[in-house]
Amino acid sequence: MSAPPASTQSPRFEPRSILTWFQRNNVVALVLLLLLFVAAVELLKPGTVNPVWLSNTLLFAAPLGILAAGQTMVMLTGGIDLSVVSVAMGSAFLMTTTALKFGNLTAVAIGLGLGLVVGLINGVGVALLGVQPLVMTLGTGLMTQGIIIVYSQRILASRSIVPDFIHAIGSDRLGIIPFDLFLWLPIAALVMVVLKQTGFGRLLYAIGDNSEGCRLAGVRVWRLLLIDYVVCALLASIAGFVLVGHTNSADLSLASTYLLPSIAAVIIGGTSIFGGRGGYSGTIIGALILTVLDGLLTLLDSPEPIKQILYGAIIFTLATAYSRLTA
Amino acid sequence: MQTTISGHPATRASGISNDVQPANAGLGLVDRIKGVFAHQRALIGMPALLVAFLAATVAIHPTFDSFDSQSVAMAALPLAFAAAAQAVVVISGGLDLSIGSVMAVANVLAASTMRDASFAQSLLLAVAVLAAGAMVGAVNGLMVIVSRVPDVIVTLTSGFIWGGVALLILEKPGGGAPEEFLHLGTGTVMTEWLSNSLILLVLALAAIWIPLSISKTGLRIYATGSDETAAFRSGVNVKFARLSAYIVSGLFSAIGGLGLTMTTGIGSPRAGVLYTLSGLAAVVIGGVSLTGGRGGIVGPVIAAFVLTLIPADLIFLNIDPNFGQVIQGTLIVLVVMAGGLMASMRKAK
Numbered sequence: 067m068s069a070p071p072a073s074t075q076s077p078r079f080e081p082r083s084i085l086t087w088f089q090r091n092n093v094v095a096l097v098l099l100l101l102l103f104v105a106a107v108e109l110l111k112p113g114t115v116n117p118v119w120l121s122n123t124l125l126f127a128a129p130l131g132i133l134a135a136g137q138t139m140v141m142l143t144g145g146i147d148l149s150v151v152s153v154a155m156g157s158a159f160l161m162t163t164t165a166l167k168f169g170n171l172t173a174v175a176i177g178l179g180l181g182l183v184v185g186l187i188n189g190v191g192v193a194l195l196g197v198q199p200l201v202m203t204l205g206t207g208l209m210t211q212g213i214i215i216v217y218s219q220r221i222l223a224s225r226s227i228v229p230d231f232i233h234a235i236g237s238d239r240l241g242i243i244p245f246d247l248f249l250w251l252p253i254a255a256l257v258m259v260v261l262k263q264t265g266f267g268r269l270l271y272a273i274g275d276n277s278e279g280c281r282l283a284g285v286r287v288w289r290l291l292l293i294d295y296v297v298c299a300l301l302a303s304i305a306g307f308v309l310v311g312h313t314n315s316a317d318l319s320l321a322s323t324y325l326l327p328s329i330a331a332v333i334i335g336g337t338s339i340f341g342g343r344g345g346y347s348g349t350i351i352g353a354l355i356l357t358v359l360d361g362l363l364t365l366l367d368s369p370e371p372i373k374q375i376l377y378g379a380i381i382f383t384l385a386t387a388y389s390r391l392t393a
Numbered sequence: 394m395q396t397t398i399s400g401h402p403a404t405r406a407s408g409i410s411n412d413v414q415p416a417n418a419g420l421g422l423v424d425r426i427k428g429v430f431a432h433q434r435a436l437i438g439m440p441a442l443l444v445a446f447l448a449a450t451v452a453i454h455p456t457f458d459s460f461d462s463q464s465v466a467m468a469a470l471p472l473a474f475a476a477a478a479q480a481v482v483v484i485s486g487g488l489d490l491s492i493g494s495v496m497a498v499a500n501v502l503a504a505s506t507m508r509d510a511s512f513a514q515s516l517l518l519a520v521a522v523l524a525a526g527a528m529v530g531a532v533n534g535l536m537v538i539v540s541r542v543p544d545v546i547v548t549l550t551s552g553f554i555w556g557g558v559a560l561l562i563l564e565k566p567g568g569g570a571p572e573e574f575l576h577l578g579t580g581t582v583m584t585e586w587l588s589n590s591l592i593l594l595v596l597a598l599a600a601i602w603i604p605l606s607i608s609k610t611g612l613r614i615y616a617t618g619s620d621e622t623a624a625f626r627s628g629v630n631v632k633f634a635r636l637s638a639y640i641v642s643g644l645f646s647a648i649g650g651l652g653l654t655m656t657t658g659i660g661s662p663r664a665g666v667l668y669t670l671s672g673l674a675a676v677v678i679g680g681v682s683l684t685g686g687r688g689g690i691v692g693p694v695i696a697a698f699v700l701t702l703i704p705a706d707l708i709f710l711n712i713d714p715n716f717g718q719v720i721q722g723t724l725i726v727l728v729v730m731a732g733g734l735m736a737s738m739r740k741a742k
Contacts, residue, residue, distance in 0.1 A: 146545065187726065190730075191726065191729065191730050191733065195729075195730050195733030195734050195737060196733045196736060196737060197729045197730060197732070197733040198683055198684075198729070200488070200545065200683070201673075201677055201683055201725065201729050202726065202729060202730075204670060204673060204674075204725065205674070205677075205722050205723070205724075205725030205726035205729065206722065206726060207670075207722070208670060208674065208718055208719075208721055208722030208725065209718075209719055209722030209723050209726060210722070211718060211722075212715065212716065212717070212718030212719035212720075212721070212722055213719050215715050215718065216713055216715045216716055216719060219713065219715065325549070326549055326550065326553050329545075329546065329549060330546075330549075330550070333542075333546055339543045339545065339546065340543075370557075370560060371557040371558070371559075371560035371561040371564070372557065372561070373557070374553060374554070374556060374557030374560065375553075375554050375557035375558060375561070377553065377557075378550045378551065378552075378553035378554035378557065379550075379554060381550045381553075382536065382540070382542075382547065382550040382551065382554075385540065385542045385546055385547075385550070386539075386540035386541075386542055389540065389541050389542045390540075390541070
């Protein structure tokens with residue numbers, strides 16, 4: 067299962083060397099794939115690809131990109147977080163329902179508070195007790211979703227509002243630049259710098275590669291994992307805010323539709339589910355590819371079931387091609 | 394994927410199991426069945442938990458009568474099969490997040506074709522649905538094996554695809570099945586307390602699981618889940634073992650889907666969604682190790698009944714049954730955290 071040592075890969079025949087080059091520069095391959103999808107959109111309906119379309123694509127991709135940022139950081143350590151969508155939905159719902167009563171900023175803090183709590187529970191389970199991330203986050207996800215459903219039946223839906231600035235972030239534009247890009251770009255830059263340039267980030271890779279080795283080398287693995295899961299949940303909360311700013315109402319059913327994309331964006335982006343390999347730049351392209359793909363399927367004007375089948379099949383094909391290319 | 398490194402611990406381990414193999418093959422049927430029970434520690438703990446929950450239910454709701462017992466058995470039927478389906482795949486070292494969607498496919502297939510069928514026809518159609526379920530399971534298994542993408546990702550996407558297929562078959566909840574067919578799940582035999590669904594559950598599980606767990610294929614599934622490399626070196630066709638686990642999972646999911654048709658009387662393309670995660674919860678609570686190779690299906694099936702009793706108890710207590718999901722999630726978290734705590738304490742000793 068583990069990757070072969072790099073030294074065995076270097077001498078190859080001519081056609082292989084192109085593949086090898088793509089393996090090393092997977093972001094380039096991903097950008098080419100993205101351009102392919104964009105070309106398909108343009109071919110299908112000439113004139114679609116214009117600045118407004120581009121702006122829309124970025125607007126739609128931002129919440130997914132932010133959601134997948136946390137997922138990337140968790141997957142790099144060899145984990146997975148299935149609770150991100152429940153946290154995103156729950157934070158957004160808490161925020162919109164408390165905004166009228168406590169004021170906007172407090173509401174945002176309450177929303178982030180949910181992310182913090184769930185992230186801490188995930189972190190304690192995974193980092194301190196050594197529970198498998200999949201089960202742990204599955205449990206906390208179910209818990210969060212259940213609490214929010216119970217809560218939603220206890221409050222009056224009419225008393226929920228989306229604060230103006232959240233709505234602006236999720237839906238408005240400056241010229242053709244979507245506002246949520248101003249949130250996504252700094253987050254993206256921060257995540258990339260943290261992952262590549264700081265000790266914390268590099269240790270996340272190291273843990274994904276060999277957690278036991280890290281522990282023996284004196285790394286406090288549990289502390290890093292705990293922080294990692296908290297950061298992931300907080301990013302999910304922020305993604306939830308952007309999402310609710312876009313849809314303008316906290317929809318509890320949103321969670322199920324975002325689970326697959328939030329993981330697929332990371333996988334397509336080249337981060338290994340076994341950890342230690344990948345990065346956020348790939349995930350960004352992955353999120354863009356999924357967003358363009360979604361638009362492409364909408365353009366095809368096919369009924370919802372067909373769209374769903376095609377979406378799943380394409381994600382599966384991409385993931386397969388990717389694992390073949392990198393394995 | 395399988396590289397040969399001399400002196401690798403796995404090689405030595407497989408050497409040992411190679412020596413053991415002939416001795417094992419000579420075991421009598423009784424010993425083999427004993428071995429099956431040894432695999433299932435949960436056989437002791439889980440019934441106790443169920444009895445405790447049943448006692449609590451009766452204490453909360455003293456007028457617990459045959460009608461209540463029937464409704465619990467009916468509600469537990471699809472979840473129990475979802476749990477069994479998940480357990481088989483987990484034992485083989487995989488994970489199936491598409492079970493709910495496969496159940497939905499079976500559910501709508503049955504409801505849309507059986508609508509105007511006679512009872513005899515509906516039974517034939519049920520067999521066809523089971524075959525379709527096994528085929529869907531085979532496709533899942535092939536996708537996992539051929540793509541070499543981790544099970545979680547593959548079944549997450551295939552679940553998406555099968556969900557689309559279910560919508561394609563039946564866009565809105567509808568369809569139906571002949572009265573006698575529904576009676577298989579909703580009726581009772583002998584006493585009012587013994588629901589048909591309970592008998593159906595026990596018969597179907599026994600008919601599939603007992604032969605499987607005694608057979609070589611069952612042993613191969615356990616071996617593959619326990620240590621894929623060692624199993625491979627011992628001559629087990631691990632790909633086939635994983636494939637067969639997915640096929641059995643598809644079959645169980647299809648029975649669960651038929652159970653949904655029987656108990657609800659209609660087909661609904663989105664009815665299965667909840668069962669993926671609840672089934673996995675039952676597997677975790679039922680004592681099947683997610684690392685594979687350990688546990689059986691009896692624990693998860695009993696856990697499915699416990700998970701069904703929770704919302705029922707909440708209703709009897711006049712508490713919002715939606716707390717059921719909260720409790721279910723909390724229960725998973727507590728169970729796995731306790732397991733982790735015990736493991737780390739054992740290590741510290």
